[in-house]
Amino acid sequence: MKLAQGILFTEKQIAARVAELAEQIASDYAGKRLVLCAVLKGSIPFLADLMRRLPGDVRIALTEMKSQVDGLHAKILFTSSLELSGEHVLIVEDIVDTGITLDYLIKHMEAERAPASIKVACFLDKVSARKLDVPIHYRGFTVPDKFIVGYGLDFQERYRNLPYLTWVEPE
Numbered sequence: 001m002k003l004a005q006g007i008l009f010t011e012k013q014i015a016a017r018v019a020e021l022a023e024q025i026a027s028d029y030a031g032k033r034l035v036l037c038a039v040l041k042g043s044i045p046f047l048a049d050l051m052r053r054l055p056g057d058v059r060i061a062l063t064e065m066k067s068q069v070d071g072l073h074a075k076i077l078f079t080s081s082l083e084l085s086g087e088h089v090l091i092v093e094d095i096v097d098t099g100i101t102l103d104y105l106i107k108h109m110e111a112e113r114a115p116a117s118i119k120v121a122c123f124l125d126k127v128s129a130r131k132l133d134v135p136i137h138y139r140g141f142t143v144p145d146k147f148i149v150g151y152g153l154d155f156q157e158r159y160r161n162l163p164y165l166t167w168v169e170p171e
Helices: 011-028 044-052 100-112
Strands: 034-040 058-067 074-079 088-096 117-125 138-142 147-149 166-169
Touching: 011 044, 011 117, 011 138, 034 044, 034 100, 044 058, 044 088, 044 117, 058 100, 088 100, 100 117
Parallel strands: 034 058, 034 088, 088 117, 117 138
Antiparallel strands: 058 074, 147 166
């Protein structure tokens, strides 16, 4: 696979969209303590940019998820020990494609961690790949069915550091 020549979204477009999302989230959670639960590793840039724009009492929890090889199952590899019971949780996800991993995480949190509420902020939404209907409350961009890289998203651990979004193509 090689890096494409085109750019889906520039660094400036990304910054503007994250600022808009932060405004909406800040308004919706005004006066409430919020826990941003980031799904590692791809969501790190989105999490960092988003949390710096949110006022008030904002806490961070981290989780690492793994989709199974069959593409139909997911499992949690790591979750930080931050108490989520009774908290307002905003799952911060880099990209939602099939919805399987996100569905599993939401169900796990509801059953095991008992938050007051759970909402989802995804940076990218690849609707064309959806297998399960999952709630997305805050959406950065909708993207085509390509292998997107940059701004935290990778191809074999490469290209996460790009400040813009592009895609990889078969050679």
